[in-house]
Amino acid sequence: MEIFFTDKEVNEYIEQAKSTYDQIRPDSDFNIIHDPQPCPIINFVDDKKGKWIWRCHIDTENPNPQAWSMISDYLSLYDALVFTKLEYARKTSHDLIYQIPPSIDPFSVKNKDIPEAQARDIVEKFVPIDLPLVTQVSRFDPWKDPLGVIDAYRIVKEKQPIRLVLIGSLAHDDPEGIEWLKKVKDYAKNDPDIIILSNLDGVGDLEVNAFQRVSKVILQKSIKEGFGLTITEGMWKKTPVIGGNVGGIKLQIDDGKNGFLVDNIEESAEKIIYILKNPKKAKEIGEAGHIKIKNEFLLIKHVERYLDLFEILSK
Structure with missing residues (x-):
């Protein structure tokens, strides 16, 4: 559904950016403005001493035309633009467009190493582990x-017993997320082997860490995805991953080598079955995934990329 903004809404958007700038007035060598919401801030900088960078985290390959037009007026005022993928920059005319994908902190609660026995104990508080677990961690969106994940699970279940775990994060003031949670529960039709969990059930970062380690497959069957940190997290934990063949997921998964890219429900089911039936290959894929994340998508690499950009801007 196409969304159109009224003149009043556009003016409110710009005024909010001005208000934000007036409140913070940063005086740094490098100022990074994140995503479209505060993008017009650059228009109100009255004493531009440092360098200003606009960092876009979302997939903008096919944006709302009016929204893209609104922010495009401001992009030329920034010293550099940073996108997760260069393709997201579309036909933006700028002298310095830089690709910096997100990263994970390997020492955070969600990603730190935990003993296998501890991980299994944590998972068993929520789900029996007598069957192979296939897990998707994402918003209910x-x-x-x-x-589609449930449909893929049902195809697999006809061939071998598995258990599907869907883990999402919810806020009490997120009516769309709560509505989608209800849709998912209704679609699951009380199947005892579909376990739906959220932070409201006590599933936090440590629990997600454990599920991503104990599961036989991590799934992220996104239709649209800016990057997909849950893919990064699963690969870091040496768990085979299956991701939608979209957006930033394609930066991470080298299809068939360190995971699988899929275009539909049937392919998702096929790859789940392949991983479950080929444990030796699954282990190789998991190891390769870990190496890819270690080399490309840890926090230290993220900092290195920003330092490279700062060096370029300082010349």
Whole structure:
């Protein structure tokens, strides 16, 4: 559904950016403005001493035309633009467009190493582990295709017993997320082997860490995805991953080498079955995934990329 902004909404957007700038007035050598919401801030900088960078985290390959037009007026005022993928920059005319994908902190609660026995104990508080677990960790959101995940699970279940775990994060003031959670539960039809969990059930970062380690497959069947940190997290933990063949997921998964890229429900089911039936290959894929994340998507690499950009801007 196409969304159109009224003149009043556009003016409010710009005024909010001005208000934000007036409140913070940064005086740094490098100032990074994140995503479209505060993008017009640059227009109100009255004493531009440092360098200003606009960092876009979302997939903008096919944006709302009016929204893209609104922010495009401000992009030329920045010293550099940073996108997760260069393709997201579209036909933006700028002298310095830089690709810096997100990263994970390997020492955070969600990603730190934990003993296998501890991980299993944590998972068993929520789910029996007598069957192979296939897990998707993501918001309850149509772009994450949770209903398609359930369809793939049902195809697999006809051939071998498995258990599907869907883990999402919810806020009490997120009516769309709560509505989608209800849709997912209704679609699951009380199947005892579909376990739906959220932070409201006590599933936090440590629990997600454990599920990503104990699961036989991590799935992220996104239809649209800026990057997909849950893929990064799963690969870091040496768990085979299957991701939608979209957006930033394609930066991480080298299809068939350190995971699988899929375009539909049937391919998702096929790759789940392949991983479960080929444990030796699954281990190789998991190891390769870990190496890819170690080399490309840890916090230290993230900092290195920004330092490279700062060096370029300082010349």
